Amino acid sequence: AQTVTQSQPEMSVQEAETVTLSCTYDTSESDYYLFWYKQPPSRQMILVIRQEAYKQQNATENRFSVNFQKAAKSFSLKISDSQLGDAAMYFCAWIIQGAQKLVFGQGTRLTINP
Amino acid sequence: DGGITQSPKYLFRKEGQNVTLSCEQNLNHDAMYWYRQDPGQGLRLIYYSQIVNDFQKGDIAEGYSVSREKKESFPLTVTSAQKNPTAFYLCASSIQLGTGGRTEAFFGQGTRLTVV
Numbered sequence: 001a002q003t004v005t006q007s008q009p010e011m012s013v014q015e016a017e018t019v020t021l022s023c024t025y026d027t028s029e030s031d032y033y034l035f036w037y038k039q040p041p042s043r044q045m046i047l048v049i050r051q052e053a054y055k056q057q058n059a060t061e062n063r064f065s066v067n068f069q070k071a072a073k074s075f076s077l078k079i080s081d082s083q084l085g086d087a088a089m090y091f092c093a094w095i096i097q098g099a100q101k102l103v104f105g106q107g108t109r110l111t112i113n114p
Numbered sequence: 115d116g117g118i119t120q121s122p123k124y125l126f127r128k129e130g131q132n133v134t135l136s137c138e139q140n141l142n143h144d145a146m147y148w149y150r151q152d153p154g155q156g157l158r159l160i161y162y163s164q165i166v167n168d169f170q171k172g173d174i175a176e177g178y179s180v181s182r183e184k185k186e187s188f189p190l191t192v193t194s195a196q197k198n199p200t201a202f203y204l205c206a207s208s209i210q211l212g213t214g215g216r217t218e219a220f221f222g223q224g225t226r227l228t229v230v
Contacts (some may be wrong), residue, residue: 009154033217045204045221091156095217100145100164101172102206102219104156 002027004092006105013082014113020067021077021108023092031097034068034075039089039107048090051075079110087112116141120205120222126230127192127199135190135225137205144209146188147219150174151202160203163188192227200229 004025013019025034036048051059051068058066063083067076075094079086092105118139127133139146145164149157159172163182177196182188188207192199203226206219 004156006156035218043202043224045206045219047218047220050218093157100162100170101159102147104149104158106154106156 002029002096002103004094004103004105006090006092006108008108009106010109010111012111012113013079015082015084017082018078018080019082019110021079021090021092021110023075023077023105025073025075025092025094025103027073027094027096029096033095033097034066035093035095035102036064036066036075036077037091037093037104038086039091040085040087045091049077082112084112084114086110118205118207118220118222120203120225122225123223125225125227127227129229130194132191132193133227135192135203135205135227137188137190137222138186139188139205139207139220139222140186141207141220142185143207143220144185145207146182147206147208148172148178148180148188148190149204149206151204151224157204160190199227202226 032053034051038046038048049061049064063080065078089107091107095102121136147162148160151157158174160178161180163169179191204224205222208219
């Protein structure tokens with residue numbers, strides 16, 4: 001089965017510090033896309049960052065960056081200079097090239113301590 | 115502003131009743147999706163549609179039905195056959211996912227369905 005696993009149900013970090021959320025996936029495919037979505041208390045899903053599997057360079061979006069290890073099937077999210085507004089559920093997801101099924105992990109609840 | 119609108123935000127259903135959740139998008143996206151979210155289980159795909167008048171079952175389609183008569187609309191009906199319908203339902207749309215470029219799914223704000 002093609003799955004996504006987020007092993008950390010909850011994480012917490014002090015404001016202004018750095019936190020890393022883990023994600024691993026299982027697939028035999030070589031072409032796919034990986035995503036991190038944020039779901040704040042409003043429950044609106046917001047795309048944080050995406051990574052194409054064929055790209056070796058790790059994606060970055062301002063304070064958010066990923067560590068993509070294709071051989072290890074790992075896709076972690078690093079949040080630098082954490083802010084109170086970063087508090088949310090974070091979901092890792094992926095989709096195979098040409099497919100239509102976006103597969104989600106179970107989520108990690110991130111708390112920011114002031 | 116372009117976006118996805120789900121209604122209602124909260125919905126209560128008596129056991130044995132069918133209910134329909136609305137999802138409308140004005141992003142001119144071809145593909146639309148319905149996900150169910152339960153605590154600790156992430157999002158699970160119920161149904162998806164890539165074009166008008168066509169749709170496919172996802173992982174948990176039993177007890178649900180959909181239609182795609184217009185590009186902008188993808189309503190989800192939760193039937194009485196769904197044994198545990200209380201959940202948070204999210205609708206999404208995209209250009210064709212998994213085809214490269216700036217592929218991503220845009221989500222509505224969700225509908226919380228409770229069986230009373």
